Amino acid sequence: MLLLAVCALVLGPAAAAAAALDFDSSAWRHDAANNVYYRLGVGYCAEPGSSDMETLAVYVPGAYLTPGDARNNSPPAVHATVNPGGTVGNFTARTAPVVFRVVSPDYSASPSPSEYRYEDVRPFVEAGFVLVHPGLRGRAGRGNASSGSGAPWGLVGLKAAVRFFRYNGAALPGDGDAVFAFGSGAGGALSCLAGVSGDSALYGAYLSAMGAAMVHGDGRAVSDSIAGSMCWSPSFASEAMDAAYEWEFGQPQVPGGNTAWLPALSADLASRFARFVDSAEFVVDQGAALTVNTTATLASSSYAAHVLFVVQAALDSFLTGTTFPYEDPSTLVVYDSPRDYVDSLDAGGVRVSYEKDTLAFNFTSLSELSEALRPQRRLVPAYDAVDKSAVMNGVFQDAEGNLRHFDRLLSALMLARRSAYSGYSDWDGAVTGEYAVDLLAVDGLNTPIEQRVQAYDPFFFLLDGPGQQPPPAVAKHFRIRSGVAQSDTPLAIDASVTLALRKRLPPPAVDYEAVWGQGSGAVERAGGDPARNFVEWVTGKVRAGGGEEAGGRSTAQSDLLGMIVTCVILGGVAALALLSVASWKLGFLCRPKRRPSFSEVSARSPLSIAVDDFPIGSSSPTSAPSP
Numbered sequence: 001m002l003l004l005a006v007c008a009l010v011l012g013p014a015a016a017a018a019a020a021l022d023f024d025s026s027a028w029r030h031d032a033a034n035n036v037y038y039r040l041g042v043g044y045c046a047e048p049g050s051s052d053m054e055t056l057a058v059y060v061p062g063a064y065l066t067p068g069d070a071r072n073n074s075p076p077a078v079h080a081t082v083n084p085g086g087t088v089g090n091f092t093a094r095t096a097p098v099v100f101r102v103v104s105p106d107y108s109a110s111p112s113p114s115e116y117r118y119e120d121v122r123p124f125v126e127a128g129f130v131l132v133h134p135g136l137r138g139r140a141g142r143g144n145a146s147s148g149s150g151a152p153w154g155l156v157g158l159k160a161a162v163r164f165f166r167y168n169g170a171a172l173p174g175d176g177d178a179v180f181a182f183g184s185g186a187g188g189a190l191s192c193l194a195g196v197s198g199d200s201a202l203y204g205a206y207l208s209a210m211g212a213a214m215v216h217g218d219g220r221a222v223s224d225s226i227a228g229s230m231c232w233s234p235s236f237a238s239e240a241m242d243a244a245y246e247w248e249f250g251q252p253q254v255p256g257g258n259t260a261w262l263p264a265l266s267a268d269l270a271s272r273f274a275r276f277v278d279s280a281e282f283v284v285d286q287g288a289a290l291t292v293n294t295t296a297t298l299a300s301s302s303y304a305a306h307v308l309f310v311v312q313a314a315l316d317s318f319l320t321g322t323t324f325p326y327e328d329p330s331t332l333v334v335y336d337s338p339r340d341y342v343d344s345l346d347a348g349g350v351r352v353s354y355e356k357d358t359l360a361f362n363f364t365s366l367s368e369l370s371e372a373l374r375p376q377r378r379l380v381p382a383y384d385a386v387d388k389s390a391v392m393n394g395v396f397q398d399a400e401g402n403l404r405h406f407d408r409l410l411s412a413l414m415l416a417r418r419s420a421y422s423g424y425s426d427w428d429g430a431v432t433g434e435y436a437v438d439l440l441a442v443d444g445l446n447t448p449i450e451q452r453v454q455a456y457d458p459f460f461f462l463l464d465g466p467g468q469q470p471p472p473a474v475a476k477h478f479r480i481r482s483g484v485a486q487s488d489t490p491l492a493i494d495a496s497v498t499l500a501l502r503k504r505l506p507p508p509a510v511d512y513e514a515v516w517g518q519g520s521g522a523v524e525r526a527g528g529d530p531a532r533n534f535v536e537w538v539t540g541k542v543r544a545g546g547g548e549e550a551g552g553r554s555t556a557q558s559d560l561l562g563m564i565v566t567c568v569i570l571g572g573v574a575a576l577a578l579l580s581v582a583s584w585k586l587g588f589l590c591r592p593k594r595r596p597s598f599s600e601v602s603a604r605s606p607l608s609i610a611v612d613d614f615p616i617g618s619s620s621p622t623s624a625p626s627p
Contacts, residue, residue, distance in 0.1 A: 020046040021213050023168035026079040028065065034118050035062030036125050037080055041112065044134060044164035046211025049153070050109070054210065056134040056161050057113045059121045061086075064093035064130070064173035082173050088128030090543070097542050098165060098174035099124060099534075100226075101133040102183030102191050104154050107237070107395045109138035123531040127539065130174035134161035136190075139394035140401055150397045150443065151237065152455035154186075155193050156203050159224035160212035162194070167213035167222050178542050180477075182230035182534055184522045189234040189456075192480070192497065196461040198225025198473030203455065205445055228477030228541055230534050232522040235489050236497070237392055237456040242381040242407055243273035244490040247296055248307070249376035250367035261424035262380040268413050269381070270294055273492070277303050280463055282499040285507050290499070296366040304366050307495050310514045311369065314484050315352070316359050318516035321525055348372075366492075374487040384410055386431060395456070396449050398441040405438035406449050462500035474504050477541045479511045479534075483518035511537070 020043060028037045037060045048054035063086035068079035086093045103110045112135035113120070124131040137153035158181065166176045181191035197203070199221075207214065213222045246269040271294040282290045284306060292303040319338040326341065327334045335341040342354035350372045351362040363369045370376065379385070383392045384407035396406040405411070414421070414432040421427045442448050454460040461472045478501055482494045491514060498512040515523045522530035 018046075020211065021164065021167055023164075023171045025081060025171050026068075026077065028067075028078045028080045029116065030062070030067065030078050030080075031116065031118060034122075034125075036060065036118065036121065037062055037065050037078070038116055038121075040114060040116065044157075044161045044212075047209070049210055050137050053109050053111055053135040053137050054157055054160070055112050056132055056164070057116075058133075058165075058172070059125055059131040060173050061088045061096070061125045061128055061130075063088050064096065082171070086173075088126075091128035093173040094175060095178070095542075096128050096130050096174045097178040097180060097538050098130045098132060098176070099538065100158065100161065100179065100181045100191075100194075101131065102136070102158060102181050102187040102194075103133070104136050104138050104183070104186045104190060106235075106391045107139045107151075107154060107186040109136065109140075109149070109154075111135040123535055127535045129535070129538070130172070132161065132165060134158060138186075139391070140397060149401070151395050151452045152203060152206060155190050155197075155456065156206040156210065156212075158190055158194050159203060160207060160210055162224045162226060163207070163213040163222045167216065175542075177227065179226045180228040180230065180538050180541075181226055182232075184232035185235050185520060188231035188480075189236045189458075191229045192231045192234050192236075192458055192478070193456060193461075194224070194226050195229035195475035195478060196458050196472060196501075197455075198475065199223055199470070200461065200468070200472040201470065202451070202468075205447070209445060223473070225473035226475050228475050228538065229479070230537065231478065231480045232530065233482050233486065233489070233520045234480065234494065234497075236458060236493055237383075237395055237453065238459055238493065239407060239409060239453055239457055240273065240276055240459060240496070241383045241392075241490070241493060243269040243276060243409060244492045244496070245376070245378065245382040246270040246380065247273035247294075248366050248490040248492045249370045249378075249487070250296070261421040261427045264417075264421060264424065265410075265413065266380045267294075268417060269409070270296070272409055272413070277496070280459075280496070280500065282496065282503070284499075285502075298364060298366070307366060307492050308361060308363070308369065310491060310495055310512075311373070311484055312359055312361055314514040314516040317513070317525060319359075321527075370487070374485055377487045381407065381410055383407070396452060397443075398449075399444045402441070404441050404449060405435045406453050407435075408439060408450060408453075411435035411439055458497050459500060462497070462504060474501075476505065477509055477511075478505075479537050480513075481523050482514050483520060483523040484514050484516050486519040488520055 023042070028039060030037050038058065040057045041055045042058065043051070043054065044056050045054055064083055065080040065086070066083040068081070082093050084093050088096070091097070112133050121131050134157060136157040137149060139151075140149040162179060165172060165174070165179070169176050181194045182188075183191045203224075207224075215221055246266040250266065250270065274292045274294045277290070277292040282303065284290060284302075288302070290303040290306055291301060293301045296304045298304050298308060319341065322338075324338060324341075325334050325336050333344075335344065338357075339354050342352055342359070345352050351368075353360045353362060361369065363372075376382075383390050384405050385393060388403040388405065392406065393403040396404050398404050411432075414435060418429060418432055422429065439449055443452060461468075461474070478498075480494060480498060482489070482491065484491070494512065494514070498510055501510045513525075515525055517526070518524075524530050524533055
């Protein structure tokens, strides 16, 4: 802190900002028993909006650092520098993958670790990885005023942490071109977003506001693009979510007659999701275009059949990968063979046959399948609740901490269909105005909700990305896993994200599976360990040459302390001259390049097409329903 104060007084705020971004190599802690070096509570930006959140922890295999003298602290701090020749397995200090653990339960704020536990990092450091765990800002509760909460601050924090690592590339082991992010739930969604939005100008104002590293000492821009994303059960904040939920799950008829307006809204939303899929022009691996209808009927919708195939493949993988006799852990029922298991599913309402080792579901629509396997648990609308009680309403709170509506489609539908909805006894016309007014709300940087939603929507980058200037840098590798039994997120969204990724990347680059018998969280096939599978996946991609197009590392850093010492020794006119030069240089180092505004880079979302009049149509489980 003394050094930062000296910089601020002698060289000005720009120098202080540069010093705040420099990694202190003299403050490592060493777990000698397991030979791991680590740092906790490292600030990753110069002007944190939340000093409790915007820090990171970094963990490094001991072979990658050369220790110097220990400090007389308790426990002792160690000065350590990169040992380029240090190896762990097939990795060296300069080729080791760098993996970012992303934690943000339900998009809430999550600090970086305050204590070191070897078991938390063991799978990664033993594999030769450098592990980084950044703290992230997140949503706040109702009435909790904060200009720095909600979208897109969680993702911006992750991007700033990646930039900090690359900015300090000379002082930290790891390959800056082999950066991967991993997480589950909202953490999985943020990992995916980091992968699809690399270096997007959409986040420039936020990165500048928090004092993120923007340029290297040689003038090169610091990149926040990454090589790959591991996404378990991603809970996206896409504009398509409400529509996809109604299309996939549907809403039951109200007993005594369909007299409520919300089932009518559900049907309209389902119809709108069909239009979204049509506008996306998804194709399967063989190049055939996927067609869709408004009710998810399998007979006339190859897109619905594709989603069903995802579920069928999950069950097939379960049957082929499970040793029988098999005991269901939730019911303790023992099944002697795959046929016994499938027969019990069929008897329990999951209409499926197993003939000659071939599975076949016997449903006419996805909603029937969902009702049997994963009944809907949410009211209409599922994510932008009429009473603003949903998690996502907190993600898009305004500058005063007020929960806000955010779904433009809902607002447009209510406006276009208000005369039809008014025929229902429970329709309240005021709700139309509430949605419309909320969409005009802004956050602490005066950014409207529409553009904040875009910043958290993978489809904005994958389907509209090529039209943005500059286009976002999309990671080369994605691994997505979702539990079939969870009903928090439509499988149609995960399937659509995968299809959108495959429009930009070759199919092998996108590894997607639904997992039978699993709900939310870090789901893997039976017996699969999430950390081990992730390590094996990253190792395979790096050895195959995966991350070479990610942002790049810093090879030369300014030694601010050395310049200050030189100035003090030289004195007089020479010192003043050096100070002037240093001040200019450091000011350039910290000054962000001019980035386009939101309005300059915002592209038209597939969901922003004007809404036509549509005809009125008629807490999630943690494991699959037992047969």
